[in-house]
Amino acid sequence: MSFLDVKDLKIHFPTDDGLVKSVDGLSFGVERGKTLGIVGESGSGKSVTSQSILGLHKGGRARLSGEIWLDGEELIEASTEHVRSLRGKKMAMIFQDPLSSMHPYYTVGQQIIEAYRIHNDVSKQVARKHAIDMLGRVGIPEPAKRVDSYPHEFSGGMRQRAMIAMALSCDPELLIADEPTTALDVTVQAQILDLMRDLQREFNSALIIITHDLGVVAELSDDILVMYGGKCVEYGTAEDVFYRPEHPYTWGLLGSMPRLDREPTERLLPIKGSPPSLINVPPGCAFHPRCPYAERTGDRATTEVPALAETEGGHLVRCHMSREERRGLWENEIKPVLETQ
Amino acid sequence: MLTYIIRRLIGAFAMLVVISMVTFGIFYVVPQWAGATPEAMASRYVGRAATPETVHLVAERLGFYDPVVVQYGNFVKGIFAGAQYDYGAGVEHCPAPCFGYSFITGQPVWPDLLDRLPVTFSLAIGAAIIWVIAGVSVGVLSALRRGSFFDRLTMGTALAGVSLPIFFTGMISLVVFSYGLGWTPPGGAWTDFSANPAEWAYNLLLPWITLAFLFAATYARLTRAGMLETMGEDYIRTARAKGLRERQVVVKHGLRATLTPILTLFGIDFGLLIGGAILTETTYTLPGLGQYAILAIRTQDMPQVMGVVLVAAMFVVVASLIVDLLYAVVDPRVRLS
Ligand SMILES: Nc1ncnc2c1ncn2[C@@H]1O[C@H](COP(=O)(O)OP(=O)(O)OP(=O)(O)O)[C@@H](O)[C@H]1O
Ligand code: SF4
Ligand SMILES: [Mg+2]
Numbered sequence: 001m002s003f004l005d006v007k008d009l010k011i012h013f014p015t016d017d018g019l020v021k022s023v024d025g026l027s028f029g030v031e032r033g034k035t036l037g038i039v040g041e042s043g044s045g046k047s048v049t050s051q052s053i054l055g056l057h058k059g060g061r062a063r064l065s066g067e068i069w070l071d072g073e074e075l076i077e078a079s080t081e082h083v084r085s086l087r088g089k090k091m092a093m094i095f096q097d098p099l100s101s102m103h104p105y106y107t108v109g110q111q112i113i114e115a116y117r118i119h120n121d122v123s124k125q126v127a128r129k130h131a132i133d134m135l136g137r138v139g140i141p142e143p144a145k146r147v148d149s150y151p152h153e154f155s156g157g158m159r160q161r162a163m164i165a166m167a168l169s170c171d172p173e174l175l176i177a178d179e180p181t182t183a184l185d186v187t188v189q190a191q192i193l194d195l196m197r198d199l200q201r202e203f204n205s206a207l208i209i210i211t212h213d214l215g216v217v218a219e220l221s222d223d224i225l226v227m228y229g230g231k232c233v234e235y236g237t238a239e240d241v242f243y244r245p246e247h248p249y250t251w252g253l254l255g256s257m258p259r260l261d262r263e264p265t266e267r268l269l270p271i272k273g274s275p276p277s278l279i280n281v282p283p284g285c286a287f288h289p290r291c292p293y294a295e296r297t298g299d300r301a302t303t304e305v306p307a308l309a310e311t312e313g314g315h316l317v318r319c320h321m322s323r324e325e326r327r328g329l330w331e332n333e334i335k336p337v338l339e340t341q
Numbered sequence: 342m343l344t345y346i347i348r349r350l351i352g353a354f355a356m357l358v359v360i361s362m363v364t365f366g367i368f369y370v371v372p373q374w375a376g377a378t379p380e381a382m383a384s385r386y387v388g389r390a391a392t393p394e395t396v397h398l399v400a401e402r403l404g405f406y407d408p409v410v411v412q413y414g415n416f417v418k419g420i421f422a423g424a425q426y427d428y429g430a431g432v433e434h435c436p437a438p439c440f441g442y443s444f445i446t447g448q449p450v451w452p453d454l455l456d457r458l459p460v461t462f463s464l465a466i467g468a469a470i471i472w473v474i475a476g477v478s479v480g481v482l483s484a485l486r487r488g489s490f491f492d493r494l495t496m497g498t499a500l501a502g503v504s505l506p507i508f509f510t511g512m513i514s515l516v517v518f519s520y521g522l523g524w525t526p527p528g529g530a531w532t533d534f535s536a537n538p539a540e541w542a543y544n545l546l547l548p549w550i551t552l553a554f555l556f557a558a559t560y561a562r563l564t565r566a567g568m569l570e571t572m573g574e575d576y577i578r579t580a581r582a583k584g585l586r587e588r589q590v591v592v593k594h595g596l597r598a599t600l601t602p603i604l605t606l607f608g609i610d611f612g613l614l615i616g617g618a619i620l621t622e623t624t625y626t627l628p629g630l631g632q633y634a635i636l637a638i639r640t641q642d643m644p645q646v647m648g649v650v651l652v653a654a655m656f657v658v659v660a661s662l663i664v665d666l667l668y669a670v671v672d673p674r675v676r677l678s
Contacts, residue, residue, distance in 0.1 A: 051578075054582055056578065084584055084586065084587075086584070088583040088584030088585075092582065095575060095578070095579060100574065100575040101578070102579065103576040103579075103594055103597075103598070104576070104598070104672075104673070105598060105601070105671070105672060105673060107673075114583065114585070114593075115583040115584075118583055118584050118585055119584060150673045152673075166583070
């Protein structure tokens with residue numbers, strides 16, 4: 001069993017319009033010192049998944065089922081209080097928008113000190129020293145001075161660094177970064193990603209990076225999980241998913257990656273249509289209304305939910321097409337288009 | 342921060358100047374536009390029996406023939422430096438701050454106002470403590486248990502609280518608690534705090550609760566709405582993700598952000614109340630500023646009315662100044678702008 005092991009996770013929200021199946025049977029694992037990238041369009045259930053690992057949906061409206069094992073402990077059945085005591089200490093999270101994710105009325109230092117003192121019985125002075133330390137480690141200049149600044153006095157990149165310092169203040173063994181760089185501009189993005197990689201090596205923690213941009217996770221991750229409509233459609237090593245992807249949705253993600261050498265509006269292989277409804281999920285393969293190859297699998301695309309099947313060496317793909325067909329398409333039709341300059 | 346404070350101070354001062362001009366205008370200039378002669382105004386000071394010569398003399402000595410600007414200057418001078426009133430029969434010295442003499446009693450207005458201030462102040466302070474504590478805690482609890490029986494009950498009551506006028510709730514509570522059950526004294530009872538604190542509180546209990554009910558209702562609704570919004574903020578999720586206990590998430594992070602805008606409202610409400618809790622004081626016949634204002638208006642005692650208006654305005658301005666300054670302490674983002 002991995003350090004973090006999620007099995008058949010389902011998170012459903014009863015709403016007035018019907019049952020929202022935000023996550024529907026997701027399984028994955030991460031080891032200490034390893035990085036998992038979770039990729040998918042907006043609304044595919046990435047944030048709901050990560051927040052449920054931290055137990056943030058406990059006691060709410062959400063219906064949870066499945067298993068979440070962290071270091072040999074099951075968290076879905078565990079008491080709310082117990083999961084709370086693990087939050088921030090054993091597992092921590094970095095959020096997408098560092099401005100709205102920090103309290104506007106407390107200084108950055110106060111917020112880090114609070115995070116540290118929840119799990120460490122130390123005086124304010126000691127915690128403050130620790131906060132200054134952490135700010136220095138995430139690359140904030142003059143940390144002893146900036147510790148007393150408010151979040152709005154920081155730049156976007158600095159704020160995200162401060163968030164990282166806060167998340168790392170108790171040496172968590174599992175760190176989840178939910179779109180940590182979406183709110184930042186490109187150069188700052190790269191700095192923050194470098195920082196996270198360095199820190200992960202230093203702390204040897206398990207890291208989950210969530211993004212809708214495959215490019216962000218490609219070089220950072222060991223494994224990549226591609227999500228569509230609350231389900232995993234492709235899962236494998238970063239090599240597999242990036243260089244030998246087999247699912248048409250992953251091809252679409254690769255084709256719609258923003259590239260520095262092109263206009264943002266110009267995408268090589270855009271995915272047509274919009275994300276599926278999570279209440280009335282399309283029957284059969286949830287991707288079929290948008291899939292350019294749907295006819296190839298005939299009726300099965302609309303009647304039969306494809307299984308997440310192993311194609312080779314732990315590389316999982318959820319598609320009715322045969323392995324040979326998918327590989328042929330990738331080699332002959334997709335890859336050449338993506339490689340045109 | 343310093344420029345912010347200075348700007349607010351200048352603003353508050355300018356506000357007071359404008360208010361004094363408007364007040365002066367309403368009570369001294371508008372009547373003259375409307376056809377009141379200086380003699381007619383002076384006659385209010387000397388009574389109807391006076392001969393026209395006396396009236397003319399008094400009008401002259403009170404400066405009613407002077408240009409408006411000079412009259413206003415004298416009025417302001419009286420407030421800051423005191424004034425001399427020459428009635429012919431003798432010279433009265435009215436020490437600063439001089440708001441003039443009452444037409445009716447012949448007494449200077451300022452000491453009267455000072456006498457009544459503690460009553461209104463006691464009423465406002467006690468009610469404010471009750472309504473803030475009750476309103477905010479009810480608001481927080483019903484936000485946390487949205488849709489529950491508690492939520493619906495308190496919000497229903499709060500709706501009644503904001504829509505029922507105070508003389509109605511006041512009368513009802515007087516009838517029930519004073520005349521019916523005999524738990525509290527009927528209106529009009531007032532004991533100075535320094536004389537007997539227990540009796541002071543006992544006498545004020547009913548007015549406090551009645552007044553607080555009205556405001557608590559508004560504060561409960563505002564707090565509830567604010568909490569519902571705040572508890573959905575990203576930083577609340579962050580606080581939970583740190584492993585903070587839910588109670589602290591609510592109080593330290595949720596309530597902290599919710600209370601800040603309510604502070605502004607509180608400052609204004611409190612200032613207005615000090616200016617005169619007219620309805621409450623009238624209902625319970627408490628000898629405060631509000632009652633003073635009503636009496637002054639009934640007897641058309643201009644200097645008295647003007648005195649109350651100016652003092653009331655001053656309290657509103659000062660209260661909102663204090664709130665502005667507090668705001669900068671409470672919300673760090675204000676200091677920058
Ligand atoms: N509390 C909730 N009640 C009902 N539906 C919810 C709730 N929380 C999330 N959802 C739904 O679950 C789906 C997945 O949301 P989630 O935030 O996980 O998407 P995401 O993959 O993180 O997208 P993004 O890239 O926009 O952050 C969305 O359709 C959302 O509407
Ligand atoms: S199963 Fe059919 S519709 Fe679904 S992804 Fe594969 S080819 Fe496309
Ligand atoms: Mg998200």
